[in-house]
Amino acid sequence: AQSVAxxxxxxNVAEGNPLTVKCTYSVSGNPYLFWYVQxxxxxxxxxxxxxxxxxxxxxxxGFEAEFNKSQTSFHLKKPSALVSDSALYFCAVRxxxxxxxxxxxxxxxxxxxxx
Amino acid sequence: DADVTQTPRNRITKTGKRIMLECSxxxxxxxxxxxxxxxxxxxxxxxxxxxxxxxxxGEISDGYSVSRQAQAKFSxxxxxAIPNQTALYFCATSxxxxTGELFFGEGSRLTVL
Numbered sequence: 001a002q003s004v005a006x007x008x009x010x011x012n013v014a015e016g017n018p019l020t021v022k023c024t025y026s027v028s029g030n031p032y033l034f035w036y037v038q039x040x041x042x043x044x045x046x047x048x049x050x051x052x053x054x055x056x057x058x059x060x061x062g063f064e065a066e067f068n069k070s071q072t073s074f075h076l077k078k079p080s081a082l083v084s085d086s087a088l089y090f091c092a093v094r095x096x097x098x099x100x101x102x103x104x105x106x107x108x109x110x111x112x113x114x115x
Numbered sequence: 116d117a118d119v120t121q122t123p124r125n126r127i128t129k130t131g132k133r134i135m136l137e138c139s140x141x142x143x144x145x146x147x148x149x150x151x152x153x154x155x156x157x158x159x160x161x162x163x164x165x166x167x168x169x170x171x172x173g174e175i176s177d178g179y180s181v182s183r184q185a186q187a188k189f190s191x192x193x194x195x196a197i198p199n200q201t202a203l204y205f206c207a208t209s210x211x212x213x214t215g216e217l218f219f220g221e222g223s224r225l226t227v228l
Binding site for chain 1: 119148150155156157158159160163165171173205207214216217218219220221222
């Protein structure tokens with residue numbers, strides 16, 4: 001089975017400070033990993049993905065994520081947070097080796113960036 | 116215009132009523148999905164379809180049914196709505212490649228009284 005955990009319901013950070021939103025996953029094979037963002041009253045938007053290759057993946061709006069196979073983690077990071085980054089962030093995983101053909105999402109982490 | 120359009124955006128209904136949520140897309144994608152969002156639970160997969168003749172159950176398909184009327188249209192039905200089906204429902208699409216990202220609609224907020 002494939003699963004993903006986001007251990008923090010909410011992350012608070014001051015504008016200009018670095019931010020990290022945590023994600024750990026569980027799959028039987030090599031994972032495909034994704035981050036999505038949801039702004040209020042909107043659908044989810046794709047931020048970035050890891051399929052293979054470099055462990056550090058860069059995405060939209062200055063976000064990046066680091067794939068760590070030994071720790072089964074895929075934490076989302078940004079060097080300098082903006083107030084406009086405040087939103088709900090979802091990590092998602094797919095295990096291509098199981099034949100499961102859709103993404104499994106985490107429970108979400110609300111990021112609050114204070115001015 | 117949005118690439119993935121959901122109707123209605125908001126609906127209040129009563130227990131036992133039949134409800135249909137509709138999704139249409141202009142992205143030309145073969146793959147379509149219905150997810151349900153509940154606070155603290157994230158998104159859970161209800162049904163997905165990889166083409167018009169391919170319909171698959173997700174994690175929480177009980178109490179729901181779907182219809183893929185055309186490549187561009189994927190409808191979700193609640194035959195007899197119950198209060199614990201109150202949630203935000205999202206339709207999403209993806210392209211042919213398994214590594215492709217999902218494109219989401221704006222969501223349909225359903226309240227069952």
